[in-house]
Amino acid sequence: MDNNNHSSENFSLSEGGPFHNAMVKMRLTDKQGILVLVGLCITWLPLVIITLIEGTLYSGTPLSFLKDVAMQARLLVALPILIMIKPAIDRKVVEVTKYLSEALMSPDERYDIVTRAIYRAKKLTSSALTEIILVLIVIGLTISLVKGGVYSALEGGTMSWMASNKTGNQSLSFAGDWAVFISIPVFSFLGIRWIWRYLIWTLLLLRLSKSRLNLLPTHPDRAGGLGIIILAQKSFNMIFVAGSALISGQLMAQLTKHPDSFNSIRNLGLAYIVLCLILVLFPLVFFMGKLVKTKQQGILHLSKLGAILSHKFEWEWVNDLPNERRISEKQVDPSMVYDYAGIYESLQQLRIIPVAIRDIIGMALTLFVPFIPILFIHFSVAELLKKILGMLM
Numbered sequence: 001m002d003n004n005n006h007s008s009e010n011f012s013l014s015e016g017g018p019f020h021n022a023m024v025k026m027r028l029t030d031k032q033g034i035l036v037l038v039g040l041c042i043t044w045l046p047l048v049i050i051t052l053i054e055g056t057l058y059s060g061t062p063l064s065f066l067k068d069v070a071m072q073a074r075l076l077v078a079l080p081i082l083i084m085i086k087p088a089i090d091r092k093v094v095e096v097t098k099y100l101s102e103a104l105m106s107p108d109e110r111y112d113i114v115t116r117a118i119y120r121a122k123k124l125t126s127s128a129l130t131e132i133i134l135v136l137i138v139i140g141l142t143i144s145l146v147k148g149g150v151y152s153a154l155e156g157g158t159m160s161w162m163a164s165n166k167t168g169n170q171s172l173s174f175a176g177d178w179a180v181f182i183s184i185p186v187f188s189f190l191g192i193r194w195i196w197r198y199l200i201w202t203l204l205l206l207r208l209s210k211s212r213l214n215l216l217p218t219h220p221d222r223a224g225g226l227g228i229i230i231l232a233q234k235s236f237n238m239i240f241v242a243g244s245a246l247i248s249g250q251l252m253a254q255l256t257k258h259p260d261s262f263n264s265i266r267n268l269g270l271a272y273i274v275l276c277l278i279l280v281l282f283p284l285v286f287f288m289g290k291l292v293k294t295k296q297q298g299i300l301h302l303s304k305l306g307a308i309l310s311h312k313f314e315w316e317w318v319n320d321l322p323n324e325r326r327i328s329e330k331q332v333d334p335s336m337v338y339d340y341a342g343i344y345e346s347l348q349q350l351r352i353i354p355v356a357i358r359d360i361i362g363m364a365l366t367l368f369v370p371f372i373p374i375l376f377i378h379f380s381v382a383e384l385l386k387k388i389l390g391m392l393m
Contacts, residue, residue: 011093011094011097011118011121011122012090012093012094012125013089013090013093013121013125013197013200013201014086014089014090014125014197015090015125015126016122016125016126016127017125017126017127017128017130017131018128018131018132019131019193023035030086030087032083032084032086032087035083036079036080036083036084039079039080039083039186040075040076040079040080042182042183042186043075043079043182043183043186043187044075044076044079044183046178046182046183047065047071047075047175047178047179047183048065050174050175050178051064051065051161051175054161054173054174054175056161056173056175057161060161061159061160061161061163062159062160063159063160063161064161065161065175068160068161068253069249069252069253069256070246070249070250070252070253071179071183071249072249073245073246073248073249073250073252073370074184074187074245074246074249075183075187077242077245077249077370078187078191078242078243078245078246078249079186079187079190079242081238081241081242081245082187082190082191082194082239082242083190085194085235085238085239085242088235088238089197089232089235089236089238091235092231092232092234092235093201093232093235095228095231095232096228096229096231096232097114097118097204097208099228100114100208100213100226100228100229101114103225104213104214104215104225104226105211105212105213105214106212106214109211109212113207113208113210113211114208114211117204117207117208118204120207121200121201121203121204124200124203125197125200130196131193134189134192134193134196135189137192138185138188138189138192139185141188142180142181142184142185142188161173161175161176162175162176162179162180163176164176191239191242191243194239195239198236198239201232201236201283202282202283205229205283205286206283206286209286209287209290213226213287213290215290215291215294216294217294217295217297217298217299217301217347217350218298218347221354222349222350222351222356223291223350223351223354223355224290224291224294224295224350224354226287226291226354227354227355227356229283229284229287229354230284230354230355230356230359233280233281233283233284233355233363234359234362234363236280237276237280237363237366237367238366240276240279240280240367241366241367241369241370243272243276244272244273244276244367244368244369244370244371245370247268247269247272247370248269248370248371248373248374251265251268251269251371251374252373252374252377255374255377255378256377259378262374262378265374266374269368269371269374272367273364273367273368276367277360277363277364277367280363281353281355281360284353284354284355285353287353287354288352288353291350291351291352291353291354292352294350295347295350295352298347298350299347299348
């Protein structure tokens with residue numbers, strides 16, 4: 001096993017597999033802007049051309065292509081997000097893995113745990129069989145959904161741009177066929193591929209959590225030095241933001257047809273945000289046992305030190321010497337006790353799960369952003385501002 005090839009600096013979750021190899025051959029790696037254009041040229045632009053020819057681009061049917069909010073959100077918002085997040089995820093994964101291995105592990109532990117764990121992770125990301133299975137899953141889902149009538153000629157009882165009545169029977173139009181068998185599967189494959197990568201990262205964190213990490217009870221991040229992990233989790237959170245955009249588009253379409261369904265839509269959106277936060281934060285639980293132990297040991301050590309300092313301070317203070325002489329001769333150092341008290345207070349606030357409330361709120365707000373248009377559909381701008389000001393007052 002080549003240690004250089006399996007170090008934290010060379011690790012990339014997005015690399016490996018036939019899809020990445022194809023991008024390398026086409027010289028499109030790390031060219032996210034071009035990849036977004038390529039993706040739109042495969043998924044969205046053909047639908048524009050086909051519906052323009054079929055007369056369903058912006059009219060000709062109750063639900064034209066440009067009025068299909070769900071499809072526009074899927075292809076114009078969610079799809080670019082899945083493509084653009086690659087550099088951020090790769091960078092944060094490398095930074096976090098490198099920090100954990102270099103700052104919190106001994107050299108022997110680094111070799112035994114990190115090198116081997118990254119080697120296994122690379123095998124999973126580079127597996128052609130796994131990527132073939134993902135493609136087969138997408139194909140199977142597409143076929144089952146088509147047979148189940150999910151992609152029917154009718155969209156919620158409204159004739160859509162995906163429908164064709166040329167034979168007298170409702171069936172998918174050419175645009176509908178392109179959407180069902182090309183556009184949607186491309187998006188689904190990218191989404192499932194990222195979820196698989198996130199699962200690999202979760203398994204890697206699980207392996208690292210079982211190593212002998214030299215956690216620091218007095219580390220300023222109040223997480224024993226593990227607070228940096230949330231940087232990677234925030235980058236992975238963008239996968240679920242793409243899902244927020246997809247679901248938001250579908251909910252906006254539903255709300256437009258059924259204005260009285262806002263409460264159920266609101267509950268569904270909130271449930272999705274909570275579920276995503278659980279999935280993003282769950283890997284941090286792996287480190288909870290070590291942090292509990294670190295906190296307990298830190299309090300015990302500081303308590304012993306505190307007893308020594310307190311005895312020394314009281315012995316030096318309770319005597320017959322004048323206060324001025326004590327200070328001039330530096331027999332008493334009150335700042336030492338105050339410094340100790342500050343460290344002890346900081347240790348008491350050490351978190352057993354390495355995440356701060358502000359990080360959770362930040363990720364929740366990021367997941368919520370794609371749902372904001374739903375509020376503007378249901379409420380007027382004046383009503384929305386009134387509600388926001390009422391919450392703030």
